[in-house]
Amino acid sequence: MENFSLTRDELIQLTSDSFLITFNEDLNFEPTQFIMIETPTSIVRKPFGLGRWYGKLAIGVQVIGPGTKYIIEQRYLKAHGPCGKGFTPPSGKGAVIATPACLAIVFDMHRRFLCDVFIGSLEKLKIEVSFKTVLGDEEFVALLKSLKAYDWFFVVGSDQMEKVSYNLLKDKGQVFVSLNEYMACGVGACRGCAIETKHGLKHLCVDGPALRGEEVWN
């Protein structure tokens, strides 16, 4: 666990509210691990999933409040990490389903696991990506229903999108989701990120953020 500074290389706009930031520094991390980024808008640092964009260390940011707005405006960021437990997929063919703000995470997973990637977005992406992208809720549901012959699925985005995906995919393969819990320390010290699972209380910053969907939902 380290404290470090990151220097922005590129800021790439993906949609009206989602951005990808690449950094000049590098960091070793496992898929789904995250960093806690300092902002002046809150006394706690905020979690952002680690990924890559064409070899460069990268994060995706969906601007939803003052902290995320601050992050996309900065040239230098202070952070600690990598936090969380890395995700290792089961054997077999996998599909990863994500929102645009998670593009760096899934770009990295695609390269590591040779899995397929599908992006569900509310609007057309402002850059070309080599992954199939569907627009809007109806197309997203149709995509999920059409997915066949996968051994595992990994879904990362909003809680609502993950729950919908879990319900439509749970009978087709093992489903893993990256859960979004409020985090204050990111290292297992504050106990702020506890969730009730079928196997007892879990602290998402150390036991997650990726869990099997069936651990949290029926």
Ligand SMILES: Cc1cc2nc3c(=O)[nH]c(=O)nc-3n(C[C@H](O)[C@H](O)[C@H](O)COP(=O)(O)OP(=O)(O)OC[C@H]3O[C@@H](n4cnc5c(N)ncnc54)[C@H](O)[C@@H]3O)c2cc1C
């Ligand atoms: C493990 C993990 C990885 C994440 N990775 C990404 C990512 O790669 N890209 C991305 O855009 N977002 C990611 N998020 C969500 C991101 O941390 C929040 O969107 C961000 O903290 C919002 O801050 P804000 O000041 O802009 O919004 P605020 O106005 O402060 O809050 C808006 C909402 O954001 C969430 N939030 C706020 N503070 C925190 C916090 N300390 N911890 C967790 N959630 C918070 C809450 O749901 C809150 O209601 C991740 C969250 C988790 C738990």
Ligand code: FES
């Ligand atoms: S965020 Fe502090 S224990 Fe998980």
